Amino acid sequence: MTTIEYKTDIVPDTEAIIEVYNSSGINRPTHDKERIAAMYANSNLVVTAWHKEQLVGISRSLTDFCYACYLSDLAVKADYQKEGIGKQLIAQAQAVIGEQTALILLAAPQAMEYYPKVGFDNIQNGFIMKRKK
Secondary structure (H helix, E strand, O other): OOOOEEEOOOOOOHHHHHHHHHHHOOOOOOOOHHHHHHHHHOOOEEEEEEEOOEEEEEEEEEEOOOOEEEEEEEEEOHHHOOOOHHHHHHHHHHHHHOOOOEEEOOOOHHHOOHHHHOOOOOOOOOOOOOOOO
16 A cells, blocks of 8 residues: 655645646546636645655645535545545544534535545535636
8 A cells, every 4th residue: 555645734836736637537627727726826725645745635625624624626636546645634634624624525426435434424405606717
């Protein structure tokens, strides 16, 4: 098993984030570097996973650190998937937000089977106003 180091004190270079996104299969506007940079500039909890000096996984959240945390992105490079990195990124975020804070997310259709395996409950009482662009 590969040794992975987790960090919550840095935001990686935008190019490294885009590389993880493109490899992972997550659907994000990676053609728009400025938008990806803004997504991270406006997030207040970023957890990263590193293999040596290489970014291999990342999660991005918005939280008040006392009641609710929205897990916006969870991505792991394809070559590193199925090693527990995504689960550990979630665990690291939970450690930061604490037990009094709910962790909430919207899952992509291809990830609907993943999240219950890592401890999430499916909810039916959510609503969304989808982005126009």
